[in-house]
Amino acid sequence: MQKVDIPPLSPHLQIYRLPLAAKISILHRATGFILFIGLLLIAAILIAASSGSESWQTIHSLLSNWIVRLILLGFTFSLYFHLCSGIRHLLWDIGKGFTPQGTHIGNALIIIGSSLLTLLTWFIAWSQTP
Amino acid sequence: MKDLRSPLAKAKGLGASGDASHFFWIQRLTALALVPITLWLGLSIARLPEASYTLLLSWFQSPFNTVMLILFMLIGLHHAQLGMQVIIEDYIATHPKRLIAILLVKFSSYFLMVLSIYSILKLALGAH
Numbered sequence A: 001m002q003k004v005d006i007p008p009l010s011p012h013l014q015i016y017r018l019p020l021a022a023k024i025s026i027l028h029r030a031t032g033f034i035l036f037i038g039l040l041l042i043a044a045i046l047i048a049a050s051s052g053s054e055s056w057q058t059i060h061s062l063l064s065n066w067i068v069r070l071i072l073l074g075f076t077f078s079l080y081f082h083l084c085s086g087i088r089h090l091l092w093d094i095g096k097g098f099t100p101q102g103t104h105i106g107n108a109l110i111i112i113g114s115s116l117l118t119l120l121t122w123f124i125a126w127s128q129t130p
Numbered sequence B: 001m002k003d004l005r006s007p008l009a010k011a012k013g014l015g016a017s018g019d020a021s022h023f024f025w026i027q028r029l030t031a032l033a034l035v036p037i038t039l040w041l042g043l044s045i046a047r048l049p050e051a052s053y054t055l056l057l058s059w060f061q062s063p064f065n066t067v068m069l070i071l072f073m074l075i076g077l078h079h080a081q082l083g084m085q086v087i088i089e090d091y092i093a094t095h096p097k098r099l100i101a102i103l104l105v106k107f108s109s110y111f112l113m114v115l116s117i118y119s120i121l122k123l124a125l126g127a128h
Helices: A020-050 A053-066 A066-093 A099-126 B008-012 B020-046 B053-060 B062-091 B093-124
Strands: none
Touching: A020 A053, A020 A066, A020 A099, A020 B062, A020 B093, A053 A066, A053 B053, A066 A099, A066 B020, A099 B020, B020 B062, B053 B062, B053 B093, B062 B093
16 A cells, blocks of 8 residues: 655644633533433333343342442533533524623533533432432 | 526535535434423433332333433434534544444434334333
């Protein structure tokens, strides 16, 4: 195979300090990827649950493991982060908040909103635990 | 040379695949539908942390839960495979690898979509 010369790249991602909106943008993509994996796992759990009480017990004891719970916490935050950031994308699409000021407010709302929804969800789960 | 295509016709077929505007629209449509469904799912699952098999089955006895969960898997996996296609197209540059990755994501998404709907209906309607 012929060797291909790779043209030099000007420095980009590695020398700039990303603004918060850019970090949220790449996190939106990263959480989207995580949620695709999460959907595959939910499908697997549904299949296992539908095949009887024994396989549900296996899933249930697995989900009670604290390392698995920590992963579930990560999935919960990913879900709400992607949701909040996604709502901003929908608002941007109809031309709302597409200004520096609107972006700053949106950044804060996404971080606060997704954190609060994660806390609320886990508080409800914790309060239901006997 | 004079261009005989109207601006609308061009805009409708933008992009290499020729269906970029349709892709954009469906991605936003599924996103909008997932906003209320996701909020319901998160808070609904939070309410059954120590679900025994009996409790799980009684959750599936509610037609509302069953319908909402089917909608979540249907629209969620559709939205997810569209997003995964964008990620693959951005990061995998060579053609055969890119096509194989996209086909793998799409086929597995639709397979799991049908399989999970079958499982949900089995839990909701099956004789226990």
